[in-house]
Amino acid sequence: MKSSFFRFSAAATLLLSTAVAGQAETIKVGVVAPFSGPFALYGKQFQEAIEVYQAQHGTSAGEHDIEFIYKDSGGPNPDQARSLTQELLIKEQVDYLAGYVFTPNALSVAPLLDQSETPLVIFNAATSAINAQSDFYLRTSYTLWQVSAPLAEWAYEQGIRDVVTTVTDYGPGIDAENAFVTAFEEAGGTILDSIRMPLSTSDFTPFIQSIREQSPDALFTFLPGGPPTFGFTKTYNENGLREEGIMFLGTAETEESNLQGFGDAGIGLTTAYHYSADHDSELNREFIAKNVEMHPDAVTNWATIGAYDGTHVIYEMVKNAGADGPAAVESVLGLEWESPRGPLTMDPETRTVIQNVYIREVERDEDSGLLVNREKGVIATVGDLGWAE
Amino acid sequence: MTDTTITPKRTGRIAGIPFLGEAILIALVLAAYFLFPYNLAFLTRILIMVLLVLSLDLVLGFAGIATLGQAAMYGTGAYAAGLFAVHVTGAPLPGLVVGALAGAVLAFISGLVLMRARGLTLIMLTIAVASICHEIANKARDVTGGADGLRGIRMEPVLGLFEFDFIGKTAYWYVFVVVFVVFLLLKRLANAPLGLSLKGLHESPERMAAIGAPVYRRLVLAYTLGGGIAGVAGALAAQVTQLVSLEVYSFNLSAEALIMLILGGTGRLYGAIIGTVIFMTVHHVAAAADPFNWLFLIGLMVLGVVFFLPKGLAHLPTALTRLVRGRT
Numbered sequence: 001m002k003s004s005f006f007r008f009s010a011a012a013t014l015l016l017s018t019a020v021a022g023q024a025e026t027i028k029v030g031v032v033a034p035f036s037g038p039f040a041l042y043g044k045q046f047q048e049a050i051e052v053y054q055a056q057h058g059t060s061a062g063e064h065d066i067e068f069i070y071k072d073s074g075g076p077n078p079d080q081a082r083s084l085t086q087e088l089l090i091k092e093q094v095d096y097l098a099g100y101v102f103t104p105n106a107l108s109v110a111p112l113l114d115q116s117e118t119p120l121v122i123f124n125a126a127t128s129a130i131n132a133q134s135d136f137y138l139r140t141s142y143t144l145w146q147v148s149a150p151l152a153e154w155a156y157e158q159g160i161r162d163v164v165t166t167v168t169d170y171g172p173g174i175d176a177e178n179a180f181v182t183a184f185e186e187a188g189g190t191i192l193d194s195i196r197m198p199l200s201t202s203d204f205t206p207f208i209q210s211i212r213e214q215s216p217d218a219l220f221t222f223l224p225g226g227p228p229t230f231g232f233t234k235t236y237n238e239n240g241l242r243e244e245g246i247m248f249l250g251t252a253e254t255e256e257s258n259l260q261g262f263g264d265a266g267i268g269l270t271t272a273y274h275y276s277a278d279h280d281s282e283l284n285r286e287f288i289a290k291n292v293e294m295h296p297d298a299v300t301n302w303a304t305i306g307a308y309d310g311t312h313v314i315y316e317m318v319k320n321a322g323a324d325g326p327a328a329v330e331s332v333l334g335l336e337w338e339s340p341r342g343p344l345t346m347d348p349e350t351r352t353v354i355q356n357v358y359i360r361e362v363e364r365d366e367d368s369g370l371l372v373n374r375e376k377g378v379i380a381t382v383g384d385l386g387w388a389e
Numbered sequence: 390m391t392d393t394t395i396t397p398k399r400t401g402r403i404a405g406i407p408f409l410g411e412a413i414l415i416a417l418v419l420a421a422y423f424l425f426p427y428n429l430a431f432l433t434r435i436l437i438m439v440l441l442v443l444s445l446d447l448v449l450g451f452a453g454i455a456t457l458g459q460a461a462m463y464g465t466g467a468y469a470a471g472l473f474a475v476h477v478t479g480a481p482l483p484g485l486v487v488g489a490l491a492g493a494v495l496a497f498i499s500g501l502v503l504m505r506a507r508g509l510t511l512i513m514l515t516i517a518v519a520s521i522c523h524e525i526a527n528k529a530r531d532v533t534g535g536a537d538g539l540r541g542i543r544m545e546p547v548l549g550l551f552e553f554d555f556i557g558k559t560a561y562w563y564v565f566v567v568v569f570v571v572f573l574l575l576k577r578l579a580n581a582p583l584g585l586s587l588k589g590l591h592e593s594p595e596r597m598a599a600i601g602a603p604v605y606r607r608l609v610l611a612y613t614l615g616g617g618i619a620g621v622a623g624a625l626a627a628q629v630t631q632l633v634s635l636e637v638y639s640f641n642l643s644a645e646a647l648i649m650l651i652l653g654g655t656g657r658l659y660g661a662i663i664g665t666v667i668f669m670t671v672h673h674v675a676a677a678a679d680p681f682n683w684l685f686l687i688g689l690m691v692l693g694v695v696f697f698l699p700k701g702l703a704h705l706p707t708a709l710t711r712l713v714r715g716r717t
Binding site: 071072077133 | 433530535557636
């Protein structure tokens with residue numbers, strides 16, 4: 001009994017002491033992500049990215065060793081995410097948190113971050129509103145506004161005037177629709193129709209037919225990855241929308257873990273996104289080569305790069321401030337660095353990275369015979385446009 | 390002349406000693422508090438889940454209402470308590486009442502229709518109710534926050550005295566007291582005429598109808614009570630996590646609650662507790678040890694129990710006694 005009392009009071013004192021510690025010590029980073037179930041790929045990619053970063057930059061930053069602890073959050077489940085985070089903070093005494101794929105999971109820990117003054121680097125969750133809930137959120141992925149709004153402006157510049165938006169009816173889809181519609185109408189274009197398709201749709205013919213009848217210059221879509229994306233593009237091709245000159249505009253639809261599944265139907269799809277594995281830079285080639293060397297079956301995509309850059313931010317924070325949370329966050333605001341995806345800046349206001357958004361078209365690479373997202377244009381340094389919405 | 394008076398066997402009494410079970414429960418909860426001071430958040434989640442599984446036990450184990458949609462009431466209780474905390478007051482106890490009412494009202498209204506069905510039809514309908522709730526919460530983004538979750542829940546101290554703390558001590562005791570009170574009520578109910586008639590319904594609705602019991606009304610009543618308890622569980626989850634997401638309506642939640650109940654043993658209150666504690670502990674430990682393959686272990690465990698202890702883990706002592714005595 002005595003020892004358990006001791007352990008308990010030890011927990012309390014350790015909690016207090018994290019705030020004052022600063023000497024050379026092992027810094028622990030808790031990674032909360034799905035490692036099981038339908039979203040397990042995220043967790044796998046996060047871990048791969050962290051391992052690649054460690055292989056390239058070592059396992060210590062400044063005078064501190066860095067250790068990563070992984071926790072399985074399953075799918076969107078804020079109760080689970082919150083209690084795991086609490087456990088990481090209290091039991092494992094982590095100094096940093098990272099990962100968080102789903103918006104509700106990331107949102108549920110906001111009060112914990114404020115109370116424990118622990119920085120959290122979001123590797124994926126893409127809703128603008130998260131970062132406003134606590135000053136300890138930093139984001140190295142992107143926000144839906146960040147990629148959808150520039151696409152709208154670009155489309156208008158290309159001479160596209162009428163667009164039908166057709167998104168899957170759930171949080172991210174609606175965010176993307178709002179961003180695109182706002183930006184496109186501001187530029188002077190017309191939205192003929194905004195269609196929201198139920199999440200469980202498998203037959204897209206009625207939606208595609210309705211778009212065809214309205215004969216817009218382009219359609220903008222947002223779909224969850226996997227089968228819905230394949231189904232939608234297949235229907236788009238079969239109904240001859242491409243021949244009629246209705247351009248396909250998307251964002252994450254052609255990301256690399258889906259890409260080869262399209263086959264030839266994917267060729268010519270236009271998307272705006274912040275990362276393509278085909279990005280033409282020495283840094284990106286090295287990054288991918290290292291990832292494939294360490295994990296032969298790995299697909300490098302936006303989730304990998306989000307985690308890779310997130311790890312970089314954590315290393316920088318540890319180097320600058322050790323385990324001192326508020327100082328660590330402060331020290332990386334405005335941080336600029338060159339990532340495999342291009343130049344990045346940590347926006348001091350929104351704490352989301354400012355990055356290039358690329359306009360890409362799916363092509364078949366002549367050398368490898370594989371489909372790639374070839375970058376056709378770049379919209380330089382876009383911040384989180386959804387911040388003020 | 391032999392004595393023909395039948396005294397119903399009192400359920401929930403261990404080894405015939407009154408309140409022994411309750412004493413063991415309190416001892417275990419105390420022990421867990423001191424042995425795992427770092428895991429209070431997780432222990433609190435177990436307690437909330439116990440409450441949900443208890444509500445399912447009342448509906449399925451006692452009254453024999455086959456349902457895979459208990460999450461409908463859980464989720465409605467969670468959203469009701471969450472919205473109440475955001476818009477009215479952050480006091481926890483009124484929030485619980487609101488959650489219970491919301492769960493009970495939904496169960497009553499849907500129960501009026503559902504309790505006319507049986508078997509597979511009933512299961513399908515209960516799933517449908519949960520899906521409809523899910524879709525409504527998804528569509529009503531302005532109210533519920535949609536897929537981003539309902540945020541902005543800030544709780545006041547329990548009874549104005551106990552502040553919710555970072556380690557989760559208050560949450561743990563608060564949730565335990567609520568669960569314990571509901572448990573006592575359920576135990577009382579199990580031995581009351583209503584509980585016994587529900588068991589009768591489980592065994593044979595036709596015979597109950599024959600002896601003049603109002604079958605349909607009893608079923609609606611049981612479903613409504615179960616809904617109210619599930620609503621309390623949801624409300625607790627909303628208050629502790631301070632965020633409600635669409636997942637409260639997920640089919641997965643209903644299904645996992647059912648697995649926990651089957652694991653522990655249906656129709657027994659202690660079965661609901663044992664099943665939940667074991668399922669969630671194994672899940673937690675296995676997932677921490679191997680975040681990638683823990684589902685495999687869970688699957689094995691469930692298979693093992695279903696094969697060797699079809700009546701659930703609560704049946705283990707009886708099964709062991711039989712094994713030792715060599716009876717089949």
